[in-house]
Amino acid sequence: MPEHSLRFVIWTPDACVVDEPVLAARVPTGSGQVGLRPAEEPFVSVAEAGLCLLRREEGLRFAATAGGLLDAGPDTAILYTPFAAVGARGEDVLAALDRVVHSPDSEVVARRRMGELEQRIVRELRYQGPVPRARGPHG
Numbered sequence: 001m002p003e004h005s006l007r008f009v010i011w012t013p014d015a016c017v018v019d020e021p022v023l024a025a026r027v028p029t030g031s032g033q034v035g036l037r038p039a040e041e042p043f044v045s046v047a048e049a050g051l052c053l054l055r056r057e058e059g060l061r062f063a064a065t066a067g068g069l070l071d072a073g074p075d076t077a078i079l080y081t082p083f084a085a086v087g088a089r090g091e092d093v094l095a096a097l098d099r100v101v102h103s104p105d106s107e108v109v110a111r112r113r114m115g116e117l118e119q120r121i122v123r124e125l126r127y128q129g130p131v132p133r134a135r136g137p138h139g
Contacts, residue, residue: 006038007076008054010063010084017084018054018063026053027070027079034070042073047081049097051090062090064097 005021025036028050049067053060068081085096 004038005057006036008036009076009078010052010065010086011078011080012084013082018086020054020056022054022056024055025077027077028052029070034072036072036077039074040072044072045070047079049101051094052079053090060088062087062093064090064093066097066101 005023006025008018008020008022008025009016010018023037026033027036027045028034028048029045030048034045047065047068047070049065052063052065054063063084063086065079065081066083068079071078071080083097083100085093085100087093087096
């Protein structure tokens with residue numbers, strides 16, 4: 001790995017799609033693009049579906065992901081996502097992502113629906129107020 005690089009990894013449920021040193025990376029999040037560089041403070045963020053840019057010594061590489069969880073540390077950043085396509089052209093990987101997202105039988109659609117269901121359950125629980133505490137055998 002080059003001296004001043006960040007190990008960038010993308011995991012899907014099926015495989016490790018990317019595991020390589022990068023000089024810098026950009027990942028889409030709900031608040032905009034997050035820039036990643038070596039030796040930065042660790043953080044965890046929700047990644048949005050979209051295009052990640054991986055700046056390598058060999059040149060730019062693109063990864064389109066279906067969103068997920070980004071766990072970034074000073075020397076390694078890992079993106080956990082239900083789907084990722086990687087390539088040299090941003091248009092190609094975005095087209096692959098678009099095909100998967102719009103496929104009615106795709107795992108991505110199922111995961112999105114599960115997430116929507118989880119959010120609805122959380123909203124309903126918040127609306128109903130606090131959950132009563134269970135009482136022990138003595139009251």
